[in-house]
Amino acid sequence: MATIHLIRHGQASFGDDNYDQLSAIGWQQARVLGQWLAGKVQPDVVIGGDMQRHRETVEAIASGYRTDFPDMQVASGFNEFDHAAVVHRLKPEWADRERMQADLQTAEKPAKFFQQTFVKAVDRWASGDYDSEYPETWLQFKTRVQQALDDLVDWANGGEVFVSTSGGPIAVILQSLLGISDQKTLGLNEVIANTSVTRVLYSGRRRSLAVFNNYSHLEAEGPEMVTFR
Structure with missing residues (x-):
């Protein structure tokens, strides 16, 4: 093979x-x-x-x-x-990159905070409950x-x-x-x-x-x- x-x-x-x-x-x-x-x-x-x-x-x-x-x-x-589109559906304010950076800097561990947010955003996308909000659904x-x-x-x-x-x-x-x-x-x-x-x-x-x-x-x-x- x-x-x-x-x-x-x-x-x-x-x-x-x-x-x-x-x-x-x-x-x-x-x-x-x-x-x-x-x-x-x-x-x-x-x-x-x-x-x-x-x-x-x-x-x-x-x-x-x-x-x-x-x-x-x-x-x-x-x-x-499109990870940005997925994250921005959960956190619309993070479409403003400066706002996202400011929010991350308030966290004790910025990288960990971003990862936790990213996981939540992906779970929301993959649930299928909000498909109309995404340019590409999880199934697509x-x-x-x-x-x-x-x-x-x-x-x-x-x-x-x-x-x-x-x-x-x-x-x-x-x-x-x-x-x-x-x-x-x-x-x-x-x-x-x-x-x-x-x-x-x-x-x-x-x-x-x-x-x-x-x-x-x-x-x-x-x-x-x-x-x-």
Whole structure:
């Protein structure tokens, strides 16, 4: 069976004007992953969503991998959901970035406070009770990701595939493989590390989870390299 390597992007630039770009640590994480992958697996196909952090993750992986690395093909079905739209439905005032930053600074632990708010916002989105408020519902998101995976399997035709994507799509794919609930799926999304590798074995329409959330390449560099946002 061939393998699809689902790679979560490197750390994004939380708090910056452009969240979508990789942070300095994000670039380093992806380069380390490229070095770790070199000599272990040769991708036939490299796919990424059309978000900046997906593209930059592939660029950094390629720089660490060094040789014989295919150009990335774009598949927007692997894009993350619009986290800003989801959060702003719960906290409309946070559409004003300065207000959000001010609120976070009042918290004893700003990062933890944001994460708690984010989890509540995602739970609200996934409940299905407020679908009319969102540009893309939870069900639509899951359908989009599953279609992207089906299209990829058909197109890759048994090759080794790298996919640069985000935590949400990876969690949704795991849900389809494991038959778990929405609640457990969202819980998995919270623990997927930046540049972690989840491996899915496939042969035609048959798919099996082989490895989830491997970030040993980061642990080998030091605990400060392991991030989850």
